[in-house]
Structures are given as C-alpha cells and as structure tokens.
Amino acid sequence: MSSGINWKMNKIMIRLALITLCLLFSSEIISQKVNKEDSLMIRSIYDEALLNGKSYDWLDYLSNQIGGRLSGSIQAEKAVNYTKEELDKLGLDKVWLQPVMVPKWTRGIAEYAFIETAPGVTSTVNVCALGGSVSTPAAGLKAEVIEVQGIEDLEKLGEEKISGKIVFFNRPMQANLISTFSAYGGCVDQRYSGAKEAAKYGAVGVVVRSMNLRLDDLPHTGSMSYGETPVNDRIPACAISTNDAEYLSSALKLKPDLNFYFKQNCKVFPDVLSYNVIGEITGSQFPDKYMIVGGHLDSWDLGDGSHDDGAGCVQSMEVLRLFKEIGYKPRHSIRVVLFMNEENGLRGGRKYAEEAKLKREEHLFALESDAGGFTPRGFSFDTDEANFQQIQSWKPLFKPYLIHYFEKGGSGADIGPLKDQQIVLAGLRPDSQRYFDHHHAANDTYDAVNKRELELGGATMTSLVYLFDKYGTKSSLTTVKN
C-alpha cells in the first residue's frame, strides 16, 4: 500500500484536496467578504438617504417648478441654472458648466388626429409627433392606412401597396418578457426608423403604436431619424396611444379603405448653446483619476420628465451630497455629471467624453441612472472579467438592502462615449415593470415617483461608488490591498 504508484496517486489526491480546499475557502471568502467597515459605511449611506434625503425635494422643483426640459428649451436652461445653484450649495470642490451645442426641435401647438370611416364620420384619436419629425402640411395629412407589424413587412408589401398611404406600425411590446427594456428593444426600431424606411416605398406618413405595455390613452413620443433621406422626401411621423392603436387596427379590419388624418406643427431651429452641469469632490489620493455618476438633465416635453431622467439627475447629485454629509472623503475625484441632450442627440455625453480625452483625464468608473426612479434591484456592468469578479465579491454587502442584480450588460447612453479598455461602465437597474407606463408620455410626472424608491436608488448608487473609490478598479493603478 505504499508503492511508488500509490504515492503518486496520493500526491495527486493531496494536490486535489488542496485545490478543492482553496476553491472552497475562496468561495467562502467571497461570500463572507462583508467587511465590517464597508458594512457600516453602507448602512450610514442608506440611513442618511432615507432619513434626510434631498433628492425628492430637488425632483419636486425640477418637475413641478420647471417641467419638461427638451434640449434648447427655456426649461432646459432653467434646469441648468437650478441644478448648478443646488450643487453650489453642497460645498463641493468645483462646480461648473460645460458648454455644448444642442439641437432645438419644437412640437408647436398640440397635434390633432382622427379616423374617418365615411365622409364626415370621424373619431378623434390621441397622437403626438415623434421627436425630430417634420410637420404635416398646414392643412394636415389625410390618407388611407396600411397596417404592418414591423419594418420587415414593408418589403413584403412593396411600393404598390404602400405608395400614397400612411404606414401604421403596430407591433406591440412583448408582454411576457420580464425586462420591459427587452420588450422596448424589440419594438423601438418602428419608432426610430419607421418613417425613413416607409418613405422608401412612397408612404406619405407614419403612425407608430406607442411603446407602452399598458392599454391607455396616452401617446408616447421619442426620438426618430430620417437618416440620409433627402429633406424633401421626409414624411411626418406620430405616435398613437395603445388604446387608439387597437381601435385603428380593428377599424381597419372592418373598413380597410378608411382615412387617417393628422396634423402636427413641429419645427427645427438652428442649434443652440446649452450645458452639461458638473460638480466635483476632488480626490484626496488620486485627484487626477475620475469616477463619475450621472443622469441626463434634458427630457421630453409631454410630461415633466420625472422618471426620465429627473430621477437619475437628483440621485446622482445625492451621491455627492451623501459623501459630504457622512463625512466620507473620496480617494479619487468623484464627479456628478448632468448631461444635456440625451433624448435627441446625445451631444452632452459626446462632449464630456471628447473633453475628457482632450484633457487626458483618466476615468476609471462611470455610473448612470437612466431607467426611472423605481425600487433599485442592482446594476448592469459593461466591464471585463477581473472587474466583474471584484463586483461579485461586493454582493453580500448589498443583501440587507435587497439589491441582488449584478449582471454584465449595458450601462447608460450618456456615459457610453467614455468607453475604452480601462473604464468600468455601469447602469443602475431599478424595477422595470412600470417604466414604460410613463416613458416619454404626459404621465411621466412627479406624482409617479415614490420618495423611498427614489432614495433607495440614490443610496445604492452611492454605496457602489464608495466601494469603487475604496478598492479601485482592477485595471487601474490605484488598486490597493485592504
């Protein structure tokens, strides 16, 4: 029993035992990595956020005193001034405005639309112009309608059946997807590219079913693009409420040659000067290495932009306020960036990244909140495996706060332009079930935001920034052993 072969086998077994023990212990260490100091710091972050949070008051002002903040509007300008003033009050190390030229598109007076099933027999329906659409002729546009379930139907139908008609894109969001963002992703091409594609087949206008999982009367706007379509060939595009989309679809079954009328009064003006609003706590150890947290200050114009993205802005401001309030002095420079023009241009996000590159500012981590002020469930990370493993080791710290979602995926549109090999990008992931009930519609309003849900989001973001600041990112040179 003690021959050479046995000994070899024993050695193999011993090695195996050691490896498996190591594995066991390392997973133990991960699951137990609830560093007491971190645990207490995070508790104090949540306490301050829930007991003395400022974000809900800030949102109240942004939503109820200023309102919808379309790029280039007077409201967007007011929001820039207001948030700068509020950041000034926090006693940060720097607060400044970063100039950026933004597009200016206006809706004009409210849209009007009806279905005409016989001369003089009309039913009014609820529509709104898509952001960036051209207006209809001054007298409105009336034409027959052809219903499709998506862009791919256009080619099947061909010019003969489409030419001279209004194309009605009616593919609904898929209700059995758990993430409503996935359901949105499966439909939004109709809104973004529908007009551009339909115009190729001679369509005279486009009506798009609102990106909304509920049946209600509110049309939901959102960005669209004509791409390379020559100016004279651009056709007007509107969104129709889900209830009216259902109605139009059933009316078409009864009377395929009914007419649809709509009138919209949009205009494009020359670009105007606007700003990203930026505040900074300068890092105590690495003042020239940056971690940023942000949302976008502009919004659509139908509601007051409370969820999209007033919530993300005030949560991001709250991150810096919480650090000041609990007396945490970050090692890296932490910036809040309120980006201008996410909705119809992304000019703010691009400008920030451009300047960062120009000034050779090293950005290690960026976190965006742009998915509504709902109960936070966790984060989505756009990063490499080494960083992702470090993040996974922090999960136990978040368990008491019911934050459980730490997955790889996208981050946020505004921070996207910062992407390079080194930076860790992240997006807050709140519960998504109600988001598209309000998204880009007249009911994206303050009353639809719950104070606690908003505050929990801010605290959750702050906790993640704290951990990244303390432990560094895996690709950064600032990583320290604790």
Place this chain on the structure above:
Amino acid sequence: MSSGINWKMNKIMIRLALITLCLLFSSEIISQKVNKEDSLMIRSIYDEALLNGKSYDWLDYLSNQIGGRLSGSIQAEKAVNYTKEELDKLGLDKVWLQPVMVPKWTRGIAEYAFIETAPGVTSTVNVCALGGSVSTPAAGLKAEVIEVQGIEDLEKLGEEKISGKIVFFNRPMQANLISTFSAYGGCVDQRYSGAKEAAKYGAVGVVVRSMNLRLDDLPHTGSMSYGETPVNDRIPACAISTNDAEYLSSALKLKPDLNFYFKQNCKVFPDVLSYNVIGEITGSQFPDKYMIVGGHLDSWDLGDGSHDDGAGCVQSMEVLRLFKEIGYKPRHSIRVVLFMNEENGLRGGRKYAEEAKLKREEHLFALESDAGGFTPRGFSFDTDEANFQQIQSWKPLFKPYLIHYFEKGGSGADIGPLKDQQIVLAGLRPDSQRYFDHHHAANDTYDAVNKRELELGGATMTSLVYLFDKYGTKSSLTTVKN
C-alpha cells in the same frame, strides 16, 4: 516519504479531498439544479400569466364593481358570490362556500375632527375611526391633548398628566428600515393597544398617527382591541393623517392646552354569517393531501381593498386557472382559499384550520399573498431546515424572473392557524416600498395596482406551488425522487 505516519496523513488528506469534492459537487448540483422540465414549465406559467392573465380583470370587478369589503357588509357578501361564480367558471373539481360567523362593525357616517387653539378658532383635520373603536358621544368628544411617542410613555407620565385628556400617539414609522413591514411592526402597537392602555390612566380618547411612511392627508384605519377593558371604560380611538399628526404636534408645542375635537359614529352589530370561498383541483396521486394558496376576501372600508387583499385573492385564483390553462395536473389536491375576516377577527383562517383538523385533512403546504400586488421579490418561509434547503435548491429556477428573496420568516395571518410540525407555510414577498402608502386608507384602490406587477406575483406563486406539488415537502410521505 512512505512511512506509516505519512500514509495516515495521506489517507486523511484523501478523505478530506473526497469530502471537499463532494461538497463542491453538491453545491454545484444545487446551483445547477435547473431541471429542464421545471424550467420550461415555469416559463409557460409566466407566459400564460403575462399574456392572458385574468387576475387584473377579476380585481377590476372586485374593486370597482364591489368595492371595500368589510366583514359582515353587503360588499363582502357580493364578493363571496362573485368569486365563487368565477371559480365555478374555471372548471375546477370542486368549488364551495365554508360558513363562518364574522363580527360586524360599521363606521357609520364620516368622522369629523378639528384642533381648537382658541374658542371658535378651529382647523379641521383628517381622521377616521380605528376598526373596532366605540363611537364618541353623540355630540363628539373635546378635550386637551397629551402627545406621546408610544405606549411606554404612558407609565412615565402617569394618571395625573393623562386623566381627562386625549392621548396622541405620534411615534412615526422608522424610514431607514428597508422593509416597510418592519417599520410597521415598530409602530402598530400604538394603534392596536393604544386605547386599551391609555384608558388605564384615565384618558378619554386616543388619536394615533397613521401607519404611513409618506406625509399626506389620508388617515389609515386598522384593527384595535380593548382587550379586557370593561365596556363602560372603553374610549374612542381614531387615526389621524400624517400631515395632520405633524400639524397637531407643532400646534401643541405652541399651545399645549389646545383642544382636540372628534366625532365618530361606529357601531357593533351581532355576528353575521359569512363564508370562506374555496376551490379545488383534486390531486391525481394524493387526493387526500392538500396544498393551499390564498388571500383574504374581506378588506377595510375606506378604499376598495385592491392591494389589501384583493390582489392576494385574484393571484390565488390565478394559480388554479394557470394550472388548468397550461394543462398541469397536480399530484396533490390544490385549493384556493379566499379567507373571510382577516382584518378584524381572523375568523375565516381559524375556521378553515378547525375544519381541516376535524376532517383530518393532511395539509402539506400553504401559501398566502397578503402584502400587496407589487413586483414580487420572493417568499418568506415558516418551515424547518430540511424543507428550507429543498426550497433553496429551487432558487436558480426563479432567477430569470428576478425572484431572489427566499428567507425564513413569517407567512400569512390566515394560514397561521394551520401551523403544525409538518406543514410548510409561506408568504409571497412583493416589493414593500409603496405598500403603506395605501394600506387601510382611501387610496387603496385599483389604479394603484399595476397589471404586470400583479401578474408576476401570480406566476411566481404558481411556480412555487408547482415545485412543491412535484417534489413534495420534506416532511411528507409523498416525496418522490425525480
């Protein structure tokens, strides 16, 4: 290197290696136990719930056609008839009513209250009688007020300072607790026992700060008890809105001898006959072993009881509908039980358990939904370690649905009386942040329930019942190896 000692050590190491390997593999097996069949079944449950769910329509009727369903009311009777009819339509094996005598307390005409800071100088405030309270004298009750932060303050103040006054219980819910149910638990003794305790010190009435984390104008009712207090010593008790609680408190600081007036018109009638509503799919293999799923059909009277607990009722009905719809034939008998009188008596829950015992019906598993129709986060389990470990092994199956919370804890009031050594009790745990915004108040209404959130709850419940039905409970004799 091959001595006896070494060999012994090697043997120990080998044994250790084997044990650690086993541990590793078993944890691997647990984390990978995403049985394909289960995974597909659960997917089909969620698909059916989200694409063709019935629960939201049922809730529409219960809330908007029937309304608040206080025990003994005509609305409660209507709800019994309606839900029985709807269960009849599902083609279950049995549907029946289980008679139970319930208390009948009525609010009478709306309450009225004001703060009087000087003769004739009054400010109206929003109050409602607590459930079970006696009425005030016909002319109302006016007295000075003493504010306390909880029952424990009464003894400190003593009879001298309390006698002849209205005691104002003003301890707020603790906002920095993540579970709002914990915050509720820390305050609700003021509501439940405040009047009983204050009467001992000669108080003439009780005003309780509403159990609400928001500041708003709605008073929240709820059960209270006089315990053994003799009938003639019972004092009226009302809830005051959080805004008015803040107002009263600040007014008392300025004028400690202000008067508070309230008038309420409650009455207690003799017990009346009511019913639990029960439907059953009889088990194919174990027809005499039961698993039940339920909520309570009664509600308070101020709102329409949509979250508390219309949601739990229609979700429980949906469990059986989903099984029928997807063609799943349970091995055990699965019952939906809509309990009567959870709010002010628990008579329905007690009756069901009593009859189950009498008929020697073996109950293996009971699941209650009574925490609102919000996005489900998981379940709380009242069970032993063996069952809890089996439950933990099912977690990966729920991950695609963002259901992550599987903890030991309470279950539900109505199923509590079934507790014995064998049964596994569970409670659905939805996101709790908004629950107490609506709980027992006039805004517990249909519009505050989101269709998808409600449906996700029903699907989550169905998935858990499916797993318990398939694998049995650990204490049951019906457990089979799969």
